[in-house]
Amino acid sequence: MSKLKLSVVTITLNEEQAVAKVIPDILEATGGDCEIVVVDSSSDRTPEIAESLGARVIRQEPRGYGVAMKTALLAGTGDVIITTDCDDTYPMRMIPEFMRYIEEGYDIVSGSRLLGRLRPEHMPLMNWFGNWLFAAMTSVLYGFSTTDVTTGMRAYRREVLQAIDWETNYALPAELVIRPHLAGYKIKEIAIPYKERVGEVTLNKWRSGKAFLRGIVKYKFGWRIDPGLL
Numbered sequence: 001m002s003k004l005k006l007s008v009v010t011i012t013l014n015e016e017q018a019v020a021k022v023i024p025d026i027l028e029a030t031g032g033d034c035e036i037v038v039v040d041s042s043s044d045r046t047p048e049i050a051e052s053l054g055a056r057v058i059r060q061e062p063r064g065y066g067v068a069m070k071t072a073l074l075a076g077t078g079d080v081i082i083t084t085d086c087d088d089t090y091p092m093r094m095i096p097e098f099m100r101y102i103e104e105g106y107d108i109v110s111g112s113r114l115l116g117r118l119r120p121e122h123m124p125l126m127n128w129f130g131n132w133l134f135a136a137m138t139s140v141l142y143g144f145s146t147t148d149v150t151t152g153m154r155a156y157r158r159e160v161l162q163a164i165d166w167e168t169n170y171a172l173p174a175e176l177v178i179r180p181h182l183a184g185y186k187i188k189e190i191a192i193p194y195k196e197r198v199g200e201v202t203l204n205k206w207r208s209g210k211a212f213l214r215g216i217v218k219y220k221f222g223w224r225i226d227p228g229l230l
Helices: 016-030 046-052 065-075 092-103 125-142 158-163 172-182 205-221
Strands: 006-012 035-040 056-059 080-083 108-112 154-157 187-191
Touching: 006 016, 006 046, 006 065, 006 092, 016 035, 016 046, 016 092, 035 046, 035 065, 046 056, 056 065, 065 080, 065 158, 065 172, 080 092, 080 158, 092 108, 092 154, 092 187, 108 172, 125 172, 125 205, 154 158, 154 172, 172 187, 172 205
Parallel strands: 006 035, 006 080, 035 056, 108 187
Antiparallel strands: 080 154, 108 154
């Protein structure tokens, strides 16, 4: 593995079916040479399972995706922070590839589920259309090419995360690539496979979709938007 210290962070809400698969996959991909941080808001056995597998678990009341993910991102102590969803949809085996691009000088490596392919087999049609639309809007408004701004798997240099005061909640994945681009950080997008989800969907897609639309235009036009809407 890389000489850079790595933290892999995730957030969980009743993911006991998947967490016992995802954490061992992370350990296998990294040779065990990483910190794993789980920010948990579950009512099931997810945190106990995560702790038994060696993860550092931070428990907090449910307050939305972005609030939990910001806690996770800033809790990681590594030189590089990699995010993933804890539902077994993302390829932990590709962690070394994300690290390789960071070592080559990129500040952020973003895993795209849509790059170079049509709709992934396990992505519902409405999710695919929304993800395509958000990426197209971001590309047009901000002048950089992206195919997936809602992805849950990215690698960040820790100093990037610490340099920006993150503002949004449900639209945080888009903010996490838009604002670094505006600040001049070097971003690489790579294609990743997308697997079928393990467990029940906990994200409210309509609330999340509206938040993404607001969040994507926010930094282009300087609109002041109630953070509770994002």
